[in-house]
Amino acid sequence: MRDTFISELCNLAEADSRIMLLTGDLGFRVLDEYRHRFPAQFLNVGVAEQNMINVAFGMALEGRIVLAYSIANFASLKCVEQIRNGPCYHNANVKIICIGAGLSYGQLGVSHHATEDIAVMRALPDITIFSPGDDEEARECTRALIYTPGAGYIRLEREGADLSGTRRESFELGIPRVLMEGKDLTIISTGSMSAVALEAARILNAGGLSVKVLQCHTLKPLKSERVLEAAAECDAVFTMEEHSVEGGLGGIIAEILLEQGRAPSLFYRFGIRGGFTSIVGDQKYLRSEYGLDAESIATEIRMRLGKVRTIKVRGGKKASSGQAIIR
Amino acid sequence: MDKRSDSIALAKQIRIDSLEMTSSGGGSHLGSCLSCADILAVLYGSIMNKNPEDPLYAERDRFILSKGHAGAAVYSALARSGYFSPDELKTHYQNGSKLSGHVSHKDVPGVELSTGSLGHGLSVACGMAYSAKLEGKSHRVFVLLSDGECDEGTTWEAALFASHRALSRLVAIVDYNKIQSLDTVESVLALEPFAAKWESFGWDVVEVDGHDHEELSAALAEDHSGLHRKPRCIIAHTVKGKGVSFMENTVLWHYRTARGEELENARDELGADSEWAETSGE
Numbered sequence: 001m002r003d004t005f006i007s008e009l010c011n012l013a014e015a016d017s018r019i020m021l022l023t024g025d026l027g028f029r030v031l032d033e034y035r036h037r038f039p040a041q042f043l044n045v046g047v048a049e050q051n052m053i054n055v056a057f058g059m060a061l062e063g064r065i066v067l068a069y070s071i072a073n074f075a076s077l078k079c080v081e082q083i084r085n086g087p088c089y090h091n092a093n094v095k096i097i098c099i100g101a102g103l104s105y106g107q108l109g110v111s112h113h114a115t116e117d118i119a120v121m122r123a124l125p126d127i128t129i130f131s132p133g134d135d136e137e138a139r140e141c142t143r144a145l146i147y148t149p150g151a152g153y154i155r156l157e158r159e160g161a162d163l164s165g166t167r168r169e170s171f172e173l174g175i176p177r178v179l180m181e182g183k184d185l186t187i188i189s190t191g192s193m194s195a196v197a198l199e200a201a202r203i204l205n206a207g208g209l210s211v212k213v214l215q216c217h218t219l220k221p222l223k224s225e226r227v228l229e230a231a232a233e234c235d236a237v238f239t240m241e242e243h244s245v246e247g248g249l250g251g252i253i254a255e256i257l258l259e260q261g262r263a264p265s266l267f268y269r270f271g272i273r274g275g276f277t278s279i280v281g282d283q284k285y286l287r288s289e290y291g292l293d294a295e296s297i298a299t300e301i302r303m304r305l306g307k308v309r310t311i312k313v314r315g316g317k318k319a320s321s322g323q324a325i326i327r
Numbered sequence: 328m329d330k331r332s333d334s335i336a337l338a339k340q341i342r343i344d345s346l347e348m349t350s351s352g353g354g355s356h357l358g359s360c361l362s363c364a365d366i367l368a369v370l371y372g373s374i375m376n377k378n379p380e381d382p383l384y385a386e387r388d389r390f391i392l393s394k395g396h397a398g399a400a401v402y403s404a405l406a407r408s409g410y411f412s413p414d415e416l417k418t419h420y421q422n423g424s425k426l427s428g429h430v431s432h433k434d435v436p437g438v439e440l441s442t443g444s445l446g447h448g449l450s451v452a453c454g455m456a457y458s459a460k461l462e463g464k465s466h467r468v469f470v471l472l473s474d475g476e477c478d479e480g481t482t483w484e485a486a487l488f489a490s491h492r493a494l495s496r497l498v499a500i501v502d503y504n505k506i507q508s509l510d511t512v513e514s515v516l517a518l519e520p521f522a523a524k525w526e527s528f529g530w531d532v533v534e535v536d537g538h539d540h541e542e543l544s545a546a547l548a549e550d551h552s553g554l555h556r557k558p559r560c561i562i563a564h565t566v567k568g569k570g571v572s573f574m575e576n577t578v579l580w581h582y583r584t585a586r587g588e589e590l591e592n593a594r595d596e597l598g599a600d601s602e603w604a605e606t607s608g609e
Binding site for chain 1: 459481
């Protein structure tokens with residue numbers, strides 16, 4: 001996904017000399033093509049991320065579109081105040097690139113787990129937040145990131161999923177994509193977790209349920225229409241993210257549903273619960289540790305559906321306590 | 328009047344305005360405003376290329392107040408230079424005003440950057456100066472720091488960057504009044520040998536009396552040698568609370584608001600001889 005981002009960035013930088021890429025001394029090999037093709041649009045500021053954000057901001061005030069690139073939390077959490085007081089308050093074109101979203105760098109340890117960044121960044125006013133699910137969406141989000149005026153933030157995973165078979169709609173800022181239609185329950189996901197959401201949906205569909213899946217490539221703004229439609233169609237809504245359940249996508253969706261008076265009978269946030277993990281493992285391994293693999297999710301959804309006393313299913317039937325929903 | 332007498336008159340007006348603004352609005356940081364009044368007066372009165380009719384014209388020199396708590400002094404310098412009406416100063420720190428205690432750019436012509444959290448200004452100035460350098464532009468970027476904000480790590484990140492990138496159009500002025508929020512700089516977190524620190528970071532360092540307009544002007548003037556490749560740091564030795572005897576060199580007047588007899592005495596010492604804000608900026 002990060003390679004796709006760089007590839008798209010090269011396309012855009014070639015046509016637009018306002019684009020600058022700043023790095024905090026990271027991007028070994030990954031940035032090679034860019035830095036060799038566009039040396040005048042590249043700057044390594046050294047291992048000094050707070051200075052990087054402010055240098056980017058100063059350059060943006062002079063008319064440039066400046067990307068600030070680093071790993072995981074270094075350009076986000078470490079620099080929250082620089083981002084807030086600078087590009088957000090001044091509506092300046094600074095775009096923060098978070099490489100290694102979620103548990104992408106699982107084995108590197110807690111310092112490299114970007115699992116609270118959505119919550120922190122979305123609390124800032126006047127910033128656009130992207131979380132693409134696969135390579136094609138990374139391209140779309142990169143273009144939108146660069147050409148949506150003001151501050152922006154994109155979380156990129158090392159490897160994207162492949163959502164190509166399920167993507168039928170064009171990209172629109174702030175509008176979740178429908179990856180799968182269904183009528184019994186909705187899973188709303190973001191990033192490459194959407195591939196896991198689809199896999200879990202297929203397991204549930206094979207068991208007789210009808211699952212709708214939405215992918216949120218934009219987390220801020222996130223327009224409410226699609227979410228409200230899904231909640232109207234399905235009385236059970238689940239969110240999924242490779243991020244803490246506190247303040248992330250689950251929180252966004254809960255806020256939308258409650259404020260619109262559309263709370264479903266069943267709502268549950270899949271994500272990281274229980275704090276830090278010191279267990280070493282790759283992304284796939286840690287997902288399963290957190291119960292964020294397709295099998296665990298499908299099992300948890302079945303269990304939760306079974307516990308709900310009454311829930312609307314297709315045809316207006318109700319599921320009873322202790323029973324799995326049947327078609 | 329020549330530029331020197333202009334800048335001296337402006338410094339006097341900045342001091343009077345800062346006193347009146349912080350008193351009427353109940354604001355603080357008067358001591359910090361008084362200590363940098365001469366620096367601002369020389370910059371706005373004679374050094375910077377500016378156009379109050381077109382505040383954002385491309386060739387202007389940029390000024391950043393990194394010690395954002397001296398906002399009242401900058402608002403005064405701008406109003407008295409014609410960026411907006413001096414009457415606006417009367418709203419400072421009051422409900423519904425645009426003029427916050429720490430300097431804000433929103434709807435305030437002439438303010439390049441909102442600050443208030445220390446340690447940000449020099450980094451942003453680096454970005455501005457680097458961008459200008461890439462484009463071969465000749466304007467300069469001035470940034471005024473407090474001594475206290477040299478405690479901030481980001482100040483030194485920026486200091487490294489500026490010299491590494493040879494930002495010779497960048498000028499950092501440190502208002503070295505030697506008193507920070509709670510105590511003296513020496514007792515909180517000593518900076519000495521201060522000039523040597525900046526020099527070791529690759530800066531061209533000049534030390535001046537920060538209340539002497541001749542010395543300030545000489546240090547802030549263009550270097551036409553063509554050999555100068557370093558960013559310049561001007562360590563301006565100043566007196567916190569300068570101009571009001573009972574405010575000078577005290578920690579108290581970092582936060583205290585002048586009221587009653589103190590206000591009257593301060594007015595007398597500063598030579599505030601007419602109804603405030605009715606004096607013209609011209």
